Amino acid sequence: MPIENIPEIYLDNKKEKPDLFVYDFKMTSNVVKSKVNLGMNMFSFLQVGKKQVHFAGTAVAVNKDQSLLLKKGNWLWTELLDTEAIYYCKLFFFSEKRLLEFLEKHTENKVVVTNEEPYFIIRNDAYITSYLNSLSTISDAPAVFMENLLSVKFEELMLYLIQKYGKKFELYLYSLIISEGSAFKKTVESKIHSNLKLEEIAFLCHMSLSTFKRNFIKEYKTSPGKWLQDKRLQKAKRLLEEGICKPSELYMEFGYNNLSNFSIAFKNKFGISPNQV
Known part of the structure; x- marks a missing residue:
C-alpha cells in the first residue's frame, strides 16, 4: 500500500506548504490501515463516521462526538463509514512556526515535556460545532484574506481549548515541539x-x-x-x-x-x- 503524504496531496501548489491550511476530507468507502506520513500537526474534526489511528507507541479510536489533535509523523489510519453513506471530517493543519508563536504570546512557562501521547482527544461541544461552521463560512473568502482569517481562527481555537482543558492541553502543545528520541x-x-x-x-x-x-x-x-x-x-x-x-x-x-x-x-x-x- 503506498504512503500518503498529508497535507501535500491536498495542496494545489505542492511546492509551497502554508503555515495554516483547512481541508474538507470526504469519502464513500471504508479505508483500513492506510499509511499516512503526516507532515504537519493537525486537528481532525470528525463529522460523520468512525476513525482509528495507530502511532508509534499507541492507538486511539474516535467517533463523531470527538475530535483529535494529532502529532506529525507516521500513522496508520482506519476510517469507517457509520450509518451514513459518506465519511466526512474537516482537517486543520498548522506549522510548528505558528504553534511557537502562539505559545510565546499566550503562555508564560517554557516547560520541557517528554513522553507525551501523540494525540489529544477533544470532546465536541456547542463551541466546536459553531467553530466548524465559521471555518466553512470563510472557505469562500478571497485568497488574499484567507491567511489572516485562518490566523485569527487558529488563535481562537487554541485559546478556547486551553480554557477548556487547562494545563493538560498547554503541556500537550509543548510536547508537539519536543523532538523525540528513538521510540x-x-x-x-x-x-x-x-x-x-x-x-x-x-x-x-x-x-x-x-x-x-x-x-x-x-x-x-x-x-x-x-x-x-x-x-x-x-x-x-x-x-x-x-x-x-x-x-x-x-x-x-x-x-x-x-x-x-x-x-x-x-x-x-x-x-x-x-x-x-
Missing part, C-alpha cells in the same frame, strides 16, 4: 498484542521492513516474527487459562487468519491444543 522498543512492545503486520509496525518505526528486521534482531537477538508469535501465544494462553474467551473468539486478535493456523501454532508452542487449556 523503537516502545513501538514494538506496544504492538505485541495487536494484529498489525510486521510491515505496518516497521512503518510506524519510520523504517523499511528490512531495516526494521535488522534493528529488531540487534535489539532482541531473535527474529521479529518468532518473537511476536511467542509473545502473542503466551498472552492467548493466559486468556484461555483465565476463561476470559474461547479460541474461536481470539485467534484474529492475535494475527491469525483462521482458527486452524492458530491451533497448530499453539500446539507447537505448548504441546496441547487451545481447546485443552
Whole structure:
C-alpha cells in the first residue's frame, strides 16, 4: 500500500506548504490501515463516521462526538463509514512556526515535556460545532484574506481549548515541539498484542521492513516474527487459562487468519491444543 503524504496531496501548489491550511476530507468507502506520513500537526474534526489511528507507541479510536489533535509523523489510519453513506471530517493543519508563536504570546512557562501521547482527544461541544461552521463560512473568502482569517481562527481555537482543558492541553502543545528520541522498543512492545503486520509496525518505526528486521534482531537477538508469535501465544494462553474467551473468539486478535493456523501454532508452542487449556 503506498504512503500518503498529508497535507501535500491536498495542496494545489505542492511546492509551497502554508503555515495554516483547512481541508474538507470526504469519502464513500471504508479505508483500513492506510499509511499516512503526516507532515504537519493537525486537528481532525470528525463529522460523520468512525476513525482509528495507530502511532508509534499507541492507538486511539474516535467517533463523531470527538475530535483529535494529532502529532506529525507516521500513522496508520482506519476510517469507517457509520450509518451514513459518506465519511466526512474537516482537517486543520498548522506549522510548528505558528504553534511557537502562539505559545510565546499566550503562555508564560517554557516547560520541557517528554513522553507525551501523540494525540489529544477533544470532546465536541456547542463551541466546536459553531467553530466548524465559521471555518466553512470563510472557505469562500478571497485568497488574499484567507491567511489572516485562518490566523485569527487558529488563535481562537487554541485559546478556547486551553480554557477548556487547562494545563493538560498547554503541556500537550509543548510536547508537539519536543523532538523525540528513538521510540523503537516502545513501538514494538506496544504492538505485541495487536494484529498489525510486521510491515505496518516497521512503518510506524519510520523504517523499511528490512531495516526494521535488522534493528529488531540487534535489539532482541531473535527474529521479529518468532518473537511476536511467542509473545502473542503466551498472552492467548493466559486468556484461555483465565476463561476470559474461547479460541474461536481470539485467534484474529492475535494475527491469525483462521482458527486452524492458530491451533497448530499453539500446539507447537505448548504441546496441547487451545481447546485443552
